[in-house]
Amino acid sequence: MRLETTQEMNFGWIDPALLRDFQAEGTDSHRLCTMEDGWVERFGRDVLISFKRVLTRERLLTELHSWAGSVGFQFRRIFARFVPRKSEQREPPRLIFGDPGENLQTIATERHLKFGIDFGTGYSPGLFLDQRENRRYIRHIAPRRLLNCFAYTCSFSISAACRGATTLNIDVSKKSLARGRENFALNNLPTIDHRFIADDVRAVLPRLARRGEKFEAIILDPPTFSRSPGAKRFQVEEDFEKLLIDALELAERDGHVLLSTSCSALREHALEVMVRYCLKATRRAATFHRSSRLPDFPPGAGASSIWLALR
Numbered sequence: 001m002r003l004e005t006t007q008e009m010n011f012g013w014i015d016p017a018l019l020r021d022f023q024a025e026g027t028d029s030h031r032l033c034t035m036e037d038g039w040v041e042r043f044g045r046d047v048l049i050s051f052k053r054v055l056t057r058e059r060l061l062t063e064l065h066s067w068a069g070s071v072g073f074q075f076r077r078i079f080a081r082f083v084p085r086k087s088e089q090r091e092p093p094r095l096i097f098g099d100p101g102e103n104l105q106t107i108a109t110e111r112h113l114k115f116g117i118d119f120g121t122g123y124s125p126g127l128f129l130d131q132r133e134n135r136r137y138i139r140h141i142a143p144r145r146l147l148n149c150f151a152y153t154c155s156f157s158i159s160a161a162c163r164g165a166t167t168l169n170i171d172v173s174k175k176s177l178a179r180g181r182e183n184f185a186l187n188n189l190p191t192i193d194h195r196f197i198a199d200d201v202r203a204v205l206p207r208l209a210r211r212g213e214k215f216e217a218i219i220l221d222p223p224t225f226s227r228s229p230g231a232k233r234f235q236v237e238e239d240f241e242k243l244l245i246d247a248l249e250l251a252e253r254d255g256h257v258l259l260s261t262s263c264s265a266l267r268e269h270a271l272e273v274m275v276r277y278c279l280k281a282t283r284r285a286a287t288f289h290r291s292s293r294l295p296d297f298p299p300g301a302g303a304s305s306i307w308l309a310l311r
């Protein structure tokens with residue numbers, strides 16, 4: 001098993017050269033700093049500090065001001081959120097610097113695509129930055145039909161739709177899918193060729209299979225744990241295997257499937273073992289692919305992901 005050392009997680013503040021690279025590629029949403037007990041992210045002109053200890057928040061806040069001054073990084077507001085052990089205890093970020101009269105929304109850009117950010121709706125503001133390279137990969141594959149499971153604000157679908165894909169977005173949260181539609185509009189992408197289903201992914205996949213639907217790319221990026229109205233309890237360690245088996249039935253012969261999770265018990269090796277079992281059970285064959293490393297994340301931070309290229 002891979003051990004994450006303190007040194008690896010203490011990545012510090014990003015290099016000014018990386019800041020310039022992000023700007024040059026049309027990205028203003030990325031990590032600024034990673035430490036063992038917290039991290040700092042940028043969403044457009046706003047900054048979010050995530051902390052596991054109050055001392056870490058204070059240290060990151062002080063360092064942010066001096067780092068920003070030294071590299072000429074300008075920001076409008078700072079939000080902070082506590083990272084609890086249990087996801088049920090998560091709360092929305094709080095404004096700790098900036099004008100409390102301004103609305104809590106902003107727009108983040110990633111490789112010239114726009115994503116709506118809202119610091120007032122919940123713990124997560126609308127875009128998972130550790131999926132940036134996976135979003136780039138879906139753009140590279142340019143599938144004709146994408147099935148986006150646990151779609152949240154549909155960021156994978158926006159990335160595929162900008163290359164001409166039609167998408168099917170499933171999420172139990174109607175509000176998240178509504179934000180997904182807004183993201184389509186932000187990028188001038190009409191939603192006529194896109195479907196949105198507010199339901200439990202586990203109930204929808206067999207329905208799609210019965211209808212004989214097939215997809216060239218499928219995204220499986222579930223939460224570690226969730227208990228949502230309209231869906232029975234979801235626990236990734238228990239549910240991922242069946243999800244993948246059901247998804248494989250919907251994948252085109254040479255389709256691609258992304259498996260991604262932030263669950264600490266399902267790092268890449270464990271994911272690989274599970275994938276091999278599911279491929280055998282469904283008599284499918286695939287090669288494994290990993291997206292490029294995120295330059296703003298230290299090794300071991302962020303979600304673990306595997307792409308399957310089916311044969």
Ligand SMILES: C[S@@+](CC[C@H](N)C(=O)[O-])C[C@H]1O[C@@H](n2cnc3c(N)ncnc32)[C@H](O)[C@@H]1O
Nearest residue numbers: 150151152171172173200201221222223226231
């Ligand atoms: C980790 S987020 C997905 C992030 C998304 N893939 C992205 O990169 O933006 C998890 C999402 O799963 C949804 N969800 C949780 N349980 C679900 C279920 N049983 N069926 C469908 N969606 C579910 C939540 O509403 C949430 O939007």
